[in-house]
Amino acid sequence: MGILRLAHIDVRTPDLDLATAYYTEVMGLQQVQRTVDPELGDTVYFKCWDEEDHHSLRMRYNPRTGMDSFTFRVESEDDLHDYEKKLADYGAQVSRVSKGEAVGQGESIRFEVPSGQIMELVWDVEKTGNILGKSNPSPVPPPDLPGIAPPRMDHMLVNAEEVGEAARFFQDVLGLRLTEQVLDGNGHQLGVWLAGRTNSPHDIAIVNGPNGALHHWAYWLDDWDHIRKAADTLAYNGVQIDQGPTRHGVTRGNTIYFFDPLGIRNEVFTGGYWVDPDQEIITWTEQEFGKGLFYYENIVSQRFLRMHT
Numbered sequence: 001m002g003i004l005r006l007a008h009i010d011v012r013t014p015d016l017d018l019a020t021a022y023y024t025e026v027m028g029l030q031q032v033q034r035t036v037d038p039e040l041g042d043t044v045y046f047k048c049w050d051e052e053d054h055h056s057l058r059m060r061y062n063p064r065t066g067m068d069s070f071t072f073r074v075e076s077e078d079d080l081h082d083y084e085k086k087l088a089d090y091g092a093q094v095s096r097v098s099k100g101e102a103v104g105q106g107e108s109i110r111f112e113v114p115s116g117q118i119m120e121l122v123w124d125v126e127k128t129g130n131i132l133g134k135s136n137p138s139p140v141p142p143p144d145l146p147g148i149a150p151p152r153m154d155h156m157l158v159n160a161e162e163v164g165e166a167a168r169f170f171q172d173v174l175g176l177r178l179t180e181q182v183l184d185g186n187g188h189q190l191g192v193w194l195a196g197r198t199n200s201p202h203d204i205a206i207v208n209g210p211n212g213a214l215h216h217w218a219y220w221l222d223d224w225d226h227i228r229k230a231a232d233t234l235a236y237n238g239v240q241i242d243q244g245p246t247r248h249g250v251t252r253g254n255t256i257y258f259f260d261p262l263g264i265r266n267e268v269f270t271g272g273y274w275v276d277p278d279q280e281i282i283t284w285t286e287q288e289f290g291k292g293l294f295y296y297e298n299i300v301s302q303r304f305l306r307m308h309t
């Protein structure tokens with residue numbers, strides 16, 4: 001039983017045409033479909049070129065930018081039932097989403113995490129395949145894909161007023177593994193990095209900030225040279241860069257943070273280390289967190305910490 005990985009993030013944007021132009025032409029995602037859904041309204045589904053699921057990002061028009069929910073995939077079909085029980089024991093209100101209610105996925109469960117975000121768990125996702133196919137696939141995508149064109153989504157970061165409480169929930173109830181943490185002088189967690197069944201240092205991170213908020217999600221790039229090329233693409237297209245290209249001390253990843261045209265923070269990420277399930281937790285002190293965040297600059301930027309969706 002367990003949480004496999006991040007499946008998709010569902011967000012709202014006040015300008016769906018502008019956002020779609022940015023996510024397809026600058027970020028270089030594939031637009032999977034655009035539907036006027038009776039409940040959601042005008043909605044676009046996106047995926048990266050190497051992703052197998054129907055989509056990894058759902059954006060719908062709404063005057064207020066924000067996150068509707070985020071979804072993780074579980075390892076087996078029976079896990080949903082087991083998680084439903086575990087969540088109920090914890091005291092969470094759990095509802096079932098049945099097959100046919102959401103595009104690209106079957107039966108799933110929905111609940112609020114202690115830091116206020118709505119989370120879903122799903123096993124049954126529609127597999128539409130990557131763009132390479134499964135018959136004598138080319139190892140690389142077509143060279144003329146527009147924009148940054150990341151192969152896949154990597155991780156997300158949400159805020160929590162009580163990081164410790166949220167971390168315990170993700171570890172004890174959902175079974176994610178803590179890989180790194182930042183502690184204040186009293187030993188309270190200010191930030192945590194958590195992994196599912198992947199060997200990446202994080203599938204989700206939680207950092208101190210307002211409950212319910214989304215800080216960013218990140219796309220994977222294959223190496224540092226692609227990060228440099230992404231910076232060129234962003235600057236060429238007039239995208240506002242928040243920080244980088246640089247390196248995180250936490251996770252050791254190479255990174256750039258930037259904003260989509262409606263103010264949602266995106267990241268591109270590569271590197272990091274391989275995490276074994278028995279890996280010992282890495283701890284950062286609040287005094288050294290500048291290096292943890294941005295190793296070269298050694299700063300805790302206020303815009304970086306305070307701006308969220």
Ligand code: M3P
Nearest residue numbers: 157191207215248250251
């Ligand atoms: C990352 C990462 C914060 C730290 C962010 C770190 C918001 O995004 O990928 O490791 O303090």
Ligand code: FE
Nearest residue numbers: 155157218267
């Ligand atoms: Fe990140």
